[in-house]
Amino acid sequence: MKDDLELWEEFRLGIESSFKSLFDSYYQQLFNYGHKFCVEDEVLEDSVQELFIKLWKNRERLNSTPSVKNYLFKAFRRVLFRKLAEQHRFSGIKAEFPFEIELAHDYTMISEERMRSLRAQLARALEKMSPRQREIIHLKFFEDMSYEEIARVMNLSPKSTYKLLYRAIDSLKEHMSPFNLLILLSLLKNMSN
Amino acid sequence: MKRTPEQYRDYKKIDFFYDEYFISSVREGNYHLNIFWIQVGEQFPETKPYMEEAAAWIMLLISQPVYQSKGREASWQKIQSQLPRIERRRNIVRIFKTYTKRAGQAAAVIILSLSLYDLSQQGQKTRSAGFGQKNHFVLPDESEIDLNSNSSLRYVRNWKSDKPREVWLKGEALFHVKHVAIKNRIRESDYFRVHAGGVVLTVTGTRFNVKDRRGVLEVALLEGSLRVEDESTHQVIASLKPGQSFTYKGAAEIQISEENDSRNITAWKDNEIRLNNSSVAAVIAGIEDNFGYKVVLLDSSLLNRHLSGTIPAKNLEDILFVLRQTLHVETQITGNQITIK
Numbered sequence A: 001m002k003d004d005l006e007l008w009e010e011f012r013l014g015i016e017s018s019f020k021s022l023f024d025s026y027y028q029q030l031f032n033y034g035h036k037f038c039v040e041d042e043v044l045e046d047s048v049q050e051l052f053i054k055l056w057k058n059r060e061r062l063n064s065t066p067s068v069k070n071y072l073f074k075a076f077r078r079v080l081f082r083k084l085a086e087q088h089r090f091s092g093i094k095a096e097f098p099f100e101i102e103l104a105h106d107y108t109m110i111s112e113e114r115m116r117s118l119r120a121q122l123a124r125a126l127e128k129m130s131p132r133q134r135e136i137i138h139l140k141f142f143e144d145m146s147y148e149e150i151a152r153v154m155n156l157s158p159k160s161t162y163k164l165l166y167r168a169i170d171s172l173k174e175h176m177s178p179f180n181l182l183i184l185l186s187l188l189k190n191m192s193n
Numbered sequence B: 001m002k003r004t005p006e007q008y009r010d011y012k013k014i015d016f017f018y019d020e021y022f023i024s025s026v027r028e029g030n031y032h033l034n035i036f037w038i039q040v041g042e043q044f045p046e047t048k049p050y051m052e053e054a055a056a057w058i059m060l061l062i063s064q065p066v067y068q069s070k071g072r073e074a075s076w077q078k079i080q081s082q083l084p085r086i087e088r089r090r091n092i093v094r095i096f097k098t099y100t101k102r103a104g105q106a107a108a109v110i111i112l113s114l115s116l117y118d119l120s121q122q123g124q125k126t127r128s129a130g131f132g133q134k135n136h137f138v139l140p141d142e143s144e145i146d147l148n149s150n151s152s153l154r155y156v157r158n159w160k161s162d163k164p165r166e167v168w169l170k171g172e173a174l175f176h177v178k179h180v181a182i183k184n185r186i187r188e189s190d191y192f193r194v195h196a197g198g199v200v201l202t203v204t205g206t207r208f209n210v211k212d213r214r215g216v217l218e219v220a221l222l223e224g225s226l227r228v229e230d231e232s233t234h235q236v237i238a239s240l241k242p243g244q245s246f247t248y249k250g251a252a253e254i255q256i257s258e259e260n261d262s263r264n265i266t267a268w269k270d271n272e273i274r275l276n277n278s279s280v281a282a283v284i285a286g287i288e289d290n291f292g293y294k295v296v297l298l299d300s301s302l303l304n305r306h307l308s309g310t311i312p313a314k315n316l317e318d319i320l321f322v323l324r325q326t327l328h329v330e331t332q333i334t335g336n337q338i339t340i341k
Helices: A004-012 A016-037 A041-057 A068-091 A112-128 A131-142 A147-154 A158-173 A179-192 B013-018 B020-028 B035-043 B045-062 B072-122 B262-270 B280-291 B300-304 B316-327
Strands: B124-129 B135-138 B144-147 B151-156 B165-176 B192-196 B199-203 B207-213 B216-223 B226-230 B236-240 B244-248 B254-258 B272-279 B294-297 B306-312 B331-334 B337-340
Touching (some): A004 A016, A004 A068, A016 A041, A016 B072, A041 A068, A068 A147, A112 A158, A131 A158, B020 B045, B124 B135, B192 B207, B216 B226, B236 B244, B236 B254, B262 B272, B272 B280, B280 B306, B280 B316
Parallel strands (some): B165 B192
Antiparallel strands (some): B124 B151, B135 B144, B144 B165, B192 B199, B216 B244
């Protein structure tokens, strides 16, 4: 199995099968990422297609990249934002591009009630964040990106990326469980073990 | 720095949530089984609920449901259907780019040559002929010039103005000046002027030969009329009629003679030397002037011998052959010198 970088190099040489492999491995990821900004499948489909057609068209001008995923996310985000900006112009809305995180529904390592409570906490905290803060949280945890990678995708400096994430984390503090409750829960859990 | 459980003594939920090592442990699966976090939990039991909640949050984020699209194949087919069109256009663009690049280079060369040409036309231009060579060319006004060996003609290309056409000659040249004046209305710009040997020759449309060698200027008019002026005083020295020759060695020595056979004057152009009772000295001077050799005559009495006839003079050997035959001498070329003995 060829890795992404090999596929990327082959794609740049014009090998269509490698291009298809890249498309196959990233289609779902990009679609999922895009879905956080926009719930209209059609827009997302168009964006992915536009991205890949552009890539093929400009393949000789593309550089080799240390991270294919990073490159594609960044490029996809740019294409999608342009599409969303067009939509906004038509509808006259001048809003920040939204970003919605959908938390996991079931996570069975802890009790269902506790899970529900923690989930609600986190959801509330995320709701209070700005869309860009949510996006950072998503890229950091879900996409497992480094600060540098997040900075590249979001077109920010690493410093402001760090700041944005720090403020996001800070805002989470406000939504933590009361200390006593945590102790109590912990004791209960230890006893039940 | 070595990671120790002590570092995590005062960690709260948010600190674990934010800790890279903790995140990666949770991401890898079950942090409960990670020996390091077990140690942290055993040494500082109060961190255990924090770890648990932080892990839950992290898991909630990591395990977000993936939004599924069933359109992947359809999407790919749409992309794939576009690829041939893109390829075609890419090729066209590539060809176009190569073409424009080449065209650009060609254009640059053309523009450069045009501007150089312009520049050369604006400024002075010199045409010349080396030793043993001749140069025939046409001036911008379509006057024709035959330049003899070891000669040069300089001119200024601003003849479009109302100034007369002017040239400066060194050596020998046969001029065939184009008559540009409208009948009976001669303007300054209709004159053609040759600067040579301290005089200015002014003509309209004529044929004439000018020879400026060894401080002696010889002008022979073949057709039309020609006026000779002193270059510094602008005084008219002579006015020639066709068939007349004018010799000038400074203001003190002016001579006008008749030359009946114009072919004697233009012979050099046809690679001939016409000798009409000419001295050997004149022939030797011609060799020196036109071929650039120094001629040493061991028997100086030969200088006063006179020769008649036509010598083919396409190259030096032709002339030397004739000299050997007529004077019964030997010739020897050593480097830049011809010895006649």
